[in-house]
Amino acid sequence: MSRVAIVDDDRKLLDLLKEYLEKNGYKVKDFINPETFLKRNYDIFDIVILDIVMPQIDGFELLREIRKKSNIPVLMLTARGDVYDRIVGLELGADDYLPKPFEPRELLARIEAILRRLRPEKLSNIVxxxxxxxxxxxxxxxxxxxxxxxxxxxxxxxxxxxxxxxxxxxxxxxxxxxxxxxxxxxxxxxxxxxxxxxxxxxxxxxxxxxxxxxxxxxxxxxxxxxxxxxxxxxxxxxx
CATH class of the missing domain: 1.10.10.10 (Winged helix-like DNA-binding domain superfamily/Winged helix DNA-binding domain)
Known part of the structure; x- marks a missing residue:
């Protein structure tokens, strides 16, 4: 069972996504406070879903901190849909980007696509x-x-x-x-x-x-x- 961390200051959205992903076979831990997430061992998770706009620490700064210690896949969420935010997220090491509002099914599809990349087939013994x-x-x-x-x-x-x-x-x-x-x-x-x-x-x-x-x-x-x-x-x- 894949483990998902969701960091977002919107409690209603956290509850919605947690319920939906758990129904689809994922183990989910949500964090409404990004500082609490920073104290955890990121690598116990398979993927992090990260909001950009948060009052304590914005998502870009949080992503910088994650990338100092881990290459765990990160999918960023934001209500700001401009190209600049997408470029900054990619430059900082985000693996994907999903603007709000979105359908939970689309988030699920993107999570599954990212995790499939971690399971390469027919590549053993190739260097x-x-x-x-x-x-x-x-x-x-x-x-x-x-x-x-x-x-x-x-x-x-x-x-x-x-x-x-x-x-x-x-x-x-x-x-x-x-x-x-x-x-x-x-x-x-x-x-x-x-x-x-x-x-x-x-x-x-x-x-x-x-x-x-x-x-x-x-x-x-x-x-x-x-x-x-x-x-x-x-x-x-x-x-």
Whole structure:
């Protein structure tokens, strides 16, 4: 049973979502005070549902604190539907964004999509190994310069798509179409923001890229120089 934390200062909404999600098989813990949530061990939960507008600590600040300690999936809620809020949330490491008002069924669908990304299939024993980093899809592990680097689920999904489609021009539409489990917004900038986040974690300089190259007017190309793949390693071990 997946465990969901909901942080929101609206008691009526908390009760509604808790009842709905529990009826659909989730174990839910609600927090009306974000400071109480900050004192908990985030990693006992599988996903956090986080409101942006709260009187004690706003959702952006709370997300910053979460990302200092954990890469747990975070879905943000807000009554403010402007593009700026969405971009800021994505830049800070949110995995998805849902404007209020919304139907509980849509929230449930987005939660399930995010959690599916954490259960990659047919990826065991595969390692994408490049000159500057190693990527282990089955464990969502990224090693850059010999050090483990945490990935959000959206960053993981995007990196997996890049690694499996090297040296191809990938338009923004192609990226959105082939990473359907990410709940993309309708504006192109959401793709650019996520690519920017991924570049930073990979240590890739967008002015002189060696991993993700911008193809102006079209999209992106994954150009990392490959060392070996996990499949090749497995074949060698079996010989």
């Amino acid at each position: 994408f190994e490049y000159n500057s980093f190693k990527f282990y899809p089955d464990s969502m592990r990224l090693v850059v310069g010999g050090k483990d680097t945490t990935l959000t689920t959206a960053e993981y999904q995007l990196l997996l798509y890049f690694c499996t489609n090297p040296f191809r021009v990938l338009t923004r539409d192609m990226i959105m179409e082939n990473t359907k489990e990410i709940q993309w917004e309708s504006f192109d900038r959401s793709v650019d923001v996520l690519v920017s986040r991924l570049r930073k974690k990979l240590g890739d300089n967008p002015s002189n890229p060696s991993i993700i190259k911008t193809i102006w007017g079209e999209g992106y190309m994954f150009i990392a120089k490959k060392s070996k793949t996990g499949i090749e390693k497995d074949n060698e071990n079996n010989q």
